[in-house]
Amino acid sequence: MNGGCDVAIIGGGMTGAALAAALAGGPLRVMVVEAEAFDSPRQVSFDRRTVALTYSSRRIFSAMGAWRRIAQTACPIHRIEVSQRGWPGAAHLHCRDAGTDALGYVAAHRDVGEALRQIITTAGNITVLCPARAQSLSAAADAVTVGGDGALQTLSASLVVIADGGRSSLLDAAGLRRTVKHYRESALVTMVAADRGHRNCAHERFTADGPLALLPAGEAQFAVAWTLPHARAEQHAALDDAGFITVLQETFGHRAGRFHSPKPRHVYPLTLATCTPPARARVALAGNAAHTVHPVAGQGFNLALRDVADLCSVIARAHAAGEDIGGARAMAGYAAARRRDTFAVTTFTDGLVTAFANPAPPAAAARALVLGALNFLPPVRRALLRKTMGLRPGQLWLREFAAGRV
Secondary structure, eight states: OOEEEEEEEEOOSHHHHHHHHHHTTSSSOEEEEOSSOTTOTTOGGGSSOEEEEEHHHHHHHHHTTOHHHHHTTOEEEOEEEEEETTSSOEEEEEHHHHTSSOSEEEEEHHHHHHHHHHHHHTOTTEEEEOSEEEEEEEEOSSOEEEEEEETOSEEEEEEEEEOSOTTOSOHHHHTOOEEEEEEEEEEEEEEEEESSOOTTEEEEEEOSSOEEEEEEOSTTEEEEEEEEEHHHHHHHHHSOHHHHHHHHHHHHOSTTOOEEOOOOOEEEEEEEEEESSSEETTEEEOGGGTEEOOGGGSOHHHHHHHHHHHHHHHHHHHHHTTOOTTSHHHHHHHHHHHHHHHHHHHHHHHHHHHHTTOOOHHHHHHHHHHHHHHTTOHHHHHHHHHHHTTOOGGGHHHHHHHHHOO
């Protein structure tokens, strides 16, 4: 028996670790169940890949004390160029449109993980059970019992947060169901160098196969996220370095310079999945366990961080009021807090892909016209940036999270 705790977090990857860091130093007893150690080569959550962080994610990381370390190596995005292959006209978005010093940032998973690890391992109220896998859970009126293997025998918690990804085996036991849409494309992810500096400019280029994103990451380097039909993604990933650079350059063009020195390529099938509601009494979902979105606008992990912020705010209010942090009322509050944001992001990303998928010349011409017109419509640019940066009017949820961490 591992004993009891207030909050049990199933999964110590990016989302689970962020939630643990947000709860660090507070009065609640927290247990994190994770199969792989932070520094294990098998820990895919904190590998050499990069993640795009919105400005609101910077604020969330700042509130939990992690941003200062992440910022040491994160690359800021000052501009975004959105274009359509084969057509003139591009939308140019700048941080001055949003009134911030950056639109977002590109950080290495391992750097984010190290910042979170330092917070978690120095917090007296957090216990990490690793290596351990949660295999069962059983909810009663006042607690949840979790069973597993490895370092996890059984534990009891007032609230269990499932944050172990989109393939979590615990959803059925929790009585929660996911709705899944499988895209016909995969994401090819890699890094490339360029023969000139990126000037902190990110690119989103829509092609006949799907969106191709280049994000500034380090000096004269780009993180590449390329959406392609499954077979073509595998074919491109299997090319030698010279062959891959050739197809990438032909598809993207030379506006970012000449590419060279690609890193190993990885392919991930794409899905759109949501769990509605993302919580019930004693159990909450966060991150990919609750929702998986198309990577077209880099919203996935940023949406997960807002799960963390809203969940912490709900827990803080319940704890301050002497209420049950895992009770039906608190979890209904979390589900309500996440409903609008999750729906907005899933429909926005899915709609964006659908809108650019029509290859007919009239549709392509209309898209080119819209992209060009954005340069002359500052209010529309600001509204678009607020959506993609995850900023909500007033930011009340964020102030509450920062002030009310438990």
